[in-house]
Amino acid sequence: MAKAEIPVLEFPVGIEHGSMNELRREVCRKVREACESHGCFILMSDKIPQSLRKEMFGGMKALFDLPDETKNRYVNPRPYRSYLGKCSVVPFHQSFGVDDAHRLEAAQAFTNLIWPQGNPSFCKALNSMSSKMLELNFLVLKMMFESFGMERQYELHVEDNACVFRVMKYEVPLNNFDSAIGLVAHTDKNALTILCDNGVQGLEVQMKDGNWAEVVIPQNSYFVIVGDALKAWSNGRLQAARHRVMIGGDKDRYSCGLFLIPKDEAMIEVPDELVDKDHPLLYRPFYFADYMSYFVSMLTDDALDIYAGI
Numbered sequence: 001m002a003k004a005e006i007p008v009l010e011f012p013v014g015i016e017h018g019s020m021n022e023l024r025r026e027v028c029r030k031v032r033e034a035c036e037s038h039g040c041f042i043l044m045s046d047k048i049p050q051s052l053r054k055e056m057f058g059g060m061k062a063l064f065d066l067p068d069e070t071k072n073r074y075v076n077p078r079p080y081r082s083y084l085g086k087c088s089v090v091p092f093h094q095s096f097g098v099d100d101a102h103r104l105e106a107a108q109a110f111t112n113l114i115w116p117q118g119n120p121s122f123c124k125a126l127n128s129m130s131s132k133m134l135e136l137n138f139l140v141l142k143m144m145f146e147s148f149g150m151e152r153q154y155e156l157h158v159e160d161n162a163c164v165f166r167v168m169k170y171e172v173p174l175n176n177f178d179s180a181i182g183l184v185a186h187t188d189k190n191a192l193t194i195l196c197d198n199g200v201q202g203l204e205v206q207m208k209d210g211n212w213a214e215v216v217i218p219q220n221s222y223f224v225i226v227g228d229a230l231k232a233w234s235n236g237r238l239q240a241a242r243h244r245v246m247i248g249g250d251k252d253r254y255s256c257g258l259f260l261i262p263k264d265e266a267m268i269e270v271p272d273e274l275v276d277k278d279h280p281l282l283y284r285p286f287y288f289a290d291y292m293s294y295f296v297s298m299l300t301d302d303a304l305d306i307y308a309g310i
Helices: 022-037 050-064 106-115 120-147 151-158 228-233 290-297 301-306
Strands: 008-010 040-044 094-099 160-168 179-184 192-197 204-205 213-214 220-226 243-247 254-261
Touching: 008 022, 022 040, 022 120, 022 228, 050 120, 050 160, 050 254, 094 106, 106 120, 106 179, 120 151, 120 160, 120 220, 120 254, 151 160, 228 290, 228 301, 290 301
Parallel strands: 008 040
Antiparallel strands: 040 220, 094 160, 160 254, 179 243, 192 220, 192 254, 204 213, 204 243
């Protein structure tokens, strides 16, 4: 398995507070170029303390160690939110998706459902981790808009998005040290995703030649992935990275992700500024909720092009 040559970007301390000086412009350019060429990049940032990451992953282990009966209490009518486990397609994968976990009341509601007696430490870690990852997500998104010269549209774009914080476990197959599929190949359907893991590798991306390559994420780094919604908005200038998880070895993989998701009523529409003779219009306007309904019913790799392509 080849190592993926994914761009590695570092956000200097204080970059989120900086004006459009030369350093910030350079970082914005690198963010856009990485998302144009690969649809993803590795982000090095010290914004989230190591102590919080450790507390989050410790809490996740306790969560997934609970009995199935307890975990199955969590049911959400929206796609990919309810507890998922023991699925025949991905038997080594478990996950929960918590809407707006950066809001304390949402973190409390989830925690109290799972632990009726309360679990303040988990609730605090869930709320803090999702809040800080959401800030990183917004920062990356803002840099993209600035690089396109469209920073005035950033606030409107943020208002059209909500977020889901997903916690995931990939369990090592018993008596099997060969790699097994932890999560099938896909592109994210949302706008932008930031992933954080416990240091156990397994994430792979599909390269332009069709081959798969392992993504080695350094300690205390994050993985940023462009989704279909942002690809469509950008008129195909930004790529949506196709990725999967392979699990093997002797250690379980835990990861958490902050998924920026357009609201149901949000219209995904290519701005006039991103259409020209070199970039003809590729996607018609569509409501994100309608696209998700289509994808869930079809589960096809090229759902975006079939549904919204011109």
